[in-house]
Amino acid sequence: MNRIAVLTSGGDAPGMNAAVRAVVRKAIFEEFEVAGIFNGYQGLIEGKVELLQLGSVGDIIQRGGTMLRSARSVEFRTPEGREKALQQLELHGIEGVVVIGGDGSFRGALELTKLGIPCVGVPATIDNDIQGTDFTIGFDTALNTVIDSIDKIRDTASSHERTFIVEVMGRDAGDLALWAGLAGGAETILIPEEKYEVPAIIERLKNGSGRGKKHSIIIVAEGVMPASELADILKREANIDTHISVLGHIQRGGSPSARDRVIASQFGARAVELLKEGRGGVAVGMKNNGIVEYDIKDDEGSTNDWKAEMYTLSKELSI
Structure with missing residues (x-):
């Protein structure tokens, strides 16, 4: 694998820029070329791809939003749209993609993996609703x-x-x-x-x-x-x-907290390592304060095993 790419998709979340920075700099450290895909999956379909350098991600770790911008793509949900995306990846020599976003973005990553382009998901959503991780980028x-x-x-x-x-x-x-x-x-x-x-x-x-x-x-x-x-x-x-x-x-909006910057950096770097290993259709996450990876499922969603206890506690303390 010589060239990978990174995109952000779905709703923006504070810390996305920190994750993009980590992906780009870790990829360059691993001697990969790395491209940024602008405007999410729709931008991929339209060929909005640009090679990034170390300086491309300078001074962004503290910024909210996403420098790669984001957009929702109805077209990508169709087989024809995904075929256009695949053609663009092949045209630009991209052999793997880091997808930063929520559950909808992860489903897109899984579809591209099925088409032969390994993708790794990085969970970023303020809703904290991604199965497989205790915390998502932006929640804190x-x-x-x-x-x-x-x-x-x-x-x-x-x-x-x-x-x-x-x-x-x-x-x-x-x-x-x-x-x-x-x-x-x-x-x-x-x-x-x-x-x-x-x-x-x-x-x-x-x-x-x-x-x-x-x-x-x-x-x-x-x-x-x-x-x-x-x-x-x-x-x-x-x-x-x-x-x-x-x-x-x-x-x-707003500047990401220290915690979000740290986990975004950890997630982004680990995602590059997984692509280097040839892994696809997986996502990174955090369990018990440790970085983990897990398979992306078609029925991705949140779990609430612990929420009932917190909910009960909130009622007990607010009497």
Whole structure:
């Protein structure tokens, strides 16, 4: 193998640039040529490929977003689109690809591997919803962004004796809401993995008010319901007035935390080593604070074995 490539795909996550940097510099250290594929799989189809040098990734480790930019590609999901991508890889002499992104990006990596181009996945998503790894690149930074917001909202909630509903990202996975809610001392946390009962939420709010509590914070993952919908329910069923904060895309931006920079560097370097070994259809990850690799599955998704315990703990501590 003489030339490999790296691309970022799907939603951006803080630390993607650190991973790109690690891939490029580790590849050059291993005496590979390395190309950057811009705008994800769609850029690959369109031939947006450029050879990268050491200086190409200078001064990016501290930057959020991705220098390679990202895009979603409907075309790549078709056999015809993947064939175009394969032709571009062959045209540019690329023999392996490091794919940095989430579960959809990993499925694309698996498809290219099936077509004869070994691909290694590097998990990068603030949702932390990739099976096979305890943590994904970007989760720690996004988590601290959310916690910082909760702390500031709590100041206002306390000053004005109000109940706030904070909506965070997490369509299918509630890691961001759960970790932020527990770390931020939220009274109620709603995540897609756990059932909720409106009467229980109301009872918790009333119990807090009954013992003199002057404010409350409710964290809801977007996959459960919009914050506005929950506010309407609480008003209609219990005449409880709430204020809403939807954090939105602020959670995906910003300079990556030290932890995200470190694991991104570890993941990126290990991905290059796996390509050097001729491995494809695999991803790197972290288990018990160690770097691991595992096979990418067609049904990639998150596991929630530990989430039930954290969820229970959050309720016990917010009585």
